Amino acid sequence: MTNLIEYEQASDEVRAVYDDIRATRQTEYINNFWKAIANHPPTLQRTWQTVKEVMTSPGEIDPLMRELIYIAVSVTNGCDYCIASHTASGRAKGMNDTMFGELLAIVATANTTNRLANGYQIPVDEQFKNQ
Structure with a gap:
């Protein structure tokens, strides 16, 4: 340690x-x-x-949303320390249990669909490019 x-x-x-x-x-x-x-x-x-x-x-993304993004990335990266510290910070900025649950559902869904897209090597649709 x-x-x-x-x-x-x-x-x-x-x-x-x-x-x-x-x-x-x-x-x-x-x-x-x-x-x-x-x-x-x-x-x-x-x-x-x-x-x-x-x-x-200061920026366009409010402090709570920044914490939610940080939690999502930390969950995906498997960083227990960052999950704990940014969950505490998110709660201090107004995150409640329902928001946390919704966030984790989004993270889980995105990880599933990302892996499917990568595994199938799906080409990006033309209408999605250069957005």
């Missing part, structure tokens, strides 16, 4: 990222994902900047 870098043990570089996570998320909590990748500060910095930009910057 990877060593988790606590704030008190962290270098100044890591503490700066932790402080930004806390400020951005308005919490004192730093989760184990960040503590684990803090073992390589450049990866911590790069990953936090990307997550911060994609998940918190």
